[in-house]
Amino acid sequence: MIGVGVVGYGYWGPNLVRNFAETPGARIASVSDLNTQRLELAMARHPCIQATTDAAKLIDNPLVDLVAISTPVSTHFDLAMRALRAGKHVLVEKPLTRNSEDGLRLIEEADRRGLQLFVDHTFIYTGSVRKLRELVQTGELGQLYYYDSTRVNLGLFQHDVDVIWDLAVHDLAIMDYVLPMSPVAVSTTGICHVPGGTENIAYLTLFFQEKVIAHINVNWLSPVKVRRTMIGGSRKMVVYDDVDVAEKLKVYDKGITVKNSPEALYKMLVAYRTGDMWAPQLDTTEALALEARQIVRSIETGVCLATDGRTGLRVVQLLEAATESMRRRGNVTELQTEMDAA
């Protein structure tokens, strides 16, 4: 039985607690939060756990084998390092750390101690993203042409990170999981509307060695919630609309065909799409429930997860490069590979 301690009982923490509580082989041992009201809520819901405002106490609790960190990004490194040094496995909310150097140090510390380090890229465990990866990796889409994602909604200005580190991190994690290739350069533009604040709108273009392009549009100031990713290939194209409750994935059996007759041209221009569309049934298991089960199994067996510290680091490296390009109004930043960085 793996004891889980959850640091941070704010927006996401309750989901971690609820899911680990119902995961076979795991139980919640402790919850910590600086806010006593939040802590009281945790205790009301889970009367038998240790609740504390002191994360150190949670980390040192001998009943805790896995420390799940769900706190502001700036605190990730210190909490995770402390937990690793206390001999605990660690799960860190995305993004892993606020820079790649910190991420690398966590990976090294975990390796040195033979501990597991996980990053909470929850989307990887949704039925939609797993099916998306399957479609891409089995060649169903043919040769890849583009990856285009929009993730916008009316959020609040965060003081801790900008919109890239808050929203684009999801797309970069999904892209890292789904695509069989890695970007080599990034051009980012963005804007900050609040004096002294961070960027609240950003546009990332990612270049690859292959004839593929990726683009991510993130915005905290949209009146509507849009979470749509399109992947185009030579054989098929797929639209992943996370806001659609009924049909999150739609696969269009039409790639690119160049027809030359003017008649074909007129027809295409008025038709909305050509070819059949297919919306596969998706596994509706809650992503975090599946993630929690796999984390428990990974700790028990030592088998690696797709969302380990290295994955978290790769995404942080992309976030760093994107931020650097944005500072220079879209001028390209070349990407180091994970190996280079190491």
Place this chain on the structure above:
Amino acid sequence: MIGVGVVGYGYWGPNLVRNFAETPGARIASVSDLNTQRLELAMARHPCIQATTDAAKLIDNPLVDLVAISTPVSTHFDLAMRALRAGKHVLVEKPLTRNSEDGLRLIEEADRRGLQLFVDHTFIYTGSVRKLRELVQTGELGQLYYYDSTRVNLGLFQHDVDVIWDLAVHDLAIMDYVLPMSPVAVSTTGICHVPGGTENIAYLTLFFQEKVIAHINVNWLSPVKVRRTMIGGSRKMVVYDDVDVAEKLKVYDKGITVKNSPEALYKMLVAYRTGDMWAPQLDTTEALALEARQIVRSIETGVCLATDGRTGLRVVQLLEAATESMRRRGNVTELQTEMDAA
């Protein structure tokens, strides 16, 4: 009665013919097309007009007062210049010309001869875009923050122009009409998937002197048709979805409010939007019908239109700058003003 000659009876030409035919004060005098099958179709529909494969004959036809040019972009300049020199008013399909130098020469020629030069920015005449301009220009949206447009669908590779000149031209024309400020620089990325072809996907970021950002996403390879523009302001935000048949414009009475309490944060994050939404009734007059009426009136009275040659030139200058930035993988291109160019 103004006689209209339409050069090019392909995809768009029939719409020009049909609309001018039903415009009071205008009548179709001649239609030309190199394709005799297209020409036969024109004659079947309009038995009483001159139909010719020779555009020069149409231009020289004394019954023709206005030459409407609906042909590939590369032919716009020669045809328009010839028509102006023959003393005819001219309407040119978008984009006006394939470079700003040509555009400037047409403007000068028209001015010299006291003729009217129009560019066919049809969207300007839709009820949606006119309402959009009204919302922005009356201050209803408050201080402007961003303009974000996506215009994608499954098209065909064009040999004449790339996706920027084919699709982004619409957004640039709408933006030029709706916003009270002009961009000062542009960063563009894009990709071409066909050897020897033109770019089929592109992303434009436009910078302004004000704290405003604009972004345009154009793509010929999307499996679905998306035509959505969002404009965000400090008081309200608007979504213009041209594919929505019932509610093309939605105005959200919520701008940006920074709230600090964590409770507010949790609420916002799960709510899809805050504030009422309002979808104004729009004028459903066919855009081209309204445009045709205004063109006829402009010729009769000499009054200027919002879609004159200078407007067409401003958009071509943006297209040129965007193309240049794309050649340099997103490095910023500073924009000259129309005056500078002249």
Place this chain on the structure above:
Amino acid sequence: MIGVGVVGYGYWGPNLVRNFAETPGARIASVSDLNTQRLELAMARHPCIQATTDAAKLIDNPLVDLVAISTPVSTHFDLAMRALRAGKHVLVEKPLTRNSEDGLRLIEEADRRGLQLFVDHTFIYTGSVRKLRELVQTGELGQLYYYDSTRVNLGLFQHDVDVIWDLAVHDLAIMDYVLPMSPVAVSTTGICHVPGGTENIAYLTLFFQEKVIAHINVNWLSPVKVRRTMIGGSRKMVVYDDVDVAEKLKVYDKGITVKNSPEALYKMLVAYRTGDMWAPQLDTTEALALEARQIVRSIETGVCLATDGRTGLRVVQLLEAATESMRRRGNVTELQTEMDAA
């Protein structure tokens, strides 16, 4: 070459004229309308035709072989009978006549004279309805369970007919074409909100000898346009949404499966659907263009159409029975078969 005369140039007449004008083997010979303004519009668009306010003159015009009647329902019988007696083929807008007796007399007159009588059930010629029929008739859906249609929008009160004769006629025509069985009884409820007017909302339930039920919801006072038909079978179900521009037909590969485990129950209740969905590509030819071509061919070859007078009569018989049941607040009206009536 078949000469076509169109009686009535109001809402639908121009579509008839435009489509027959572009149908090979047909040409428009004459148009009549009581309204001279409408007639002037017809002449502006088609300068070479005979335009008259006198339908009798159109009927007697020797260049007219086919009389297409697009006038109020109450005038259908007189005009059609006159045309048949003048030896002309006849196409009548839906519904064929205002009662079945009139319909029967037209059929007999046409048979006696060896003339073709068509009813303008345009929906039958759409790609959607043809595919719908194919899905049902090939057994793709399995054993049929129900046919459920909603056809509502904000219309105007008509003085000529009620909402059943105006809107439900479409559904009855589609149902007659798509289903392999015929209703045996009908229960209808409805309401009229205007003193002295006709019913503006109605609900029809149709019973069959088989274990099938059909329901039609028609309403002139809906704020939104809904045109959705669902057909459920033991193997698959299909949703036909005529307002959806991109995916009018969606086929769900899930029929009815009774599972007994409580776990399955909980899963089903929270899932939005089970099984894949498939949206077939549809022929986007304009329905009326296809109909016009088939009518011309039918006249030339004598081959019968799916939309002949008998079809029109069957639908009128259903309309009559539905109206009778509505007068009695939903009490069932048993249906005579076409044979019985004859």
Place this chain on the structure above:
Amino acid sequence: MIGVGVVGYGYWGPNLVRNFAETPGARIASVSDLNTQRLELAMARHPCIQATTDAAKLIDNPLVDLVAISTPVSTHFDLAMRALRAGKHVLVEKPLTRNSEDGLRLIEEADRRGLQLFVDHTFIYTGSVRKLRELVQTGELGQLYYYDSTRVNLGLFQHDVDVIWDLAVHDLAIMDYVLPMSPVAVSTTGICHVPGGTENIAYLTLFFQEKVIAHINVNWLSPVKVRRTMIGGSRKMVVYDDVDVAEKLKVYDKGITVKNSPEALYKMLVAYRTGDMWAPQLDTTEALALEARQIVRSIETGVCLATDGRTGLRVVQLLEAATESMRRRGNVTELQTEMDAA
């Protein structure tokens, strides 16, 4: 502090437990279920409660003040009567009982003992339905014309009740809450596709003394989930789409206007709607949380709720009448008033 006992921990029970657990002034004292697996799940989540397979034990538990019954309909009466006789307040899941006689006896028993009897018409506590009532009752919609609801989805055949008692019960409860008038007669049609089963599709028309009509379409065999209610009035109309996550209520500022000009007719027929649309912001509090708070307050203060036993009885009376009409293929059943029945 009110102690709550929840009988039945199946689909809905966990929601009752979770919400009462977090309601100030209430705490969960006991949970019972015949299924030990379900009971174990309850204990894992709420370690400090009494869990039992014996509902009688729960009812007799002195820590239980309120018994919430979330079991099959056929068991409602016995469990509720037993709880009332034990001196406990009672909340019964909808429908209150399987016939009106049982409902009446529960009301009388509760009255006699001065206990509160509630029916769990959860929808009444949603922001949408409360706003809907406000729009109707304040006269915002003008004179009422119709109430039209569709509630369909792919469910399972239930053995306990038919689709009317399972789904239409929601609509009847909402209608009872929203409309200022009561139906006087009902005509119902339906069908059962499984030998020995209950009706799985049904259509209810409700008649009123006023010029109003109501219609409810319920179906367990729909491939898609539809939950849409339209209410039309002389001034405005409203669409309540419960499946729409962002805009559940849309108010159209267009009632019925009869225009006579043919031009107006042509315009109306091609326009999708006229008048502005307005989607008010809705309270997103979880309905059951609000209901639980109001139930606790009602017990504490004795103030009546909109969802008391009498409300539950009125709805059961409608369900009975609808069922009777369905047995007679749509022949109208006149409705007794609550008073008559008593």
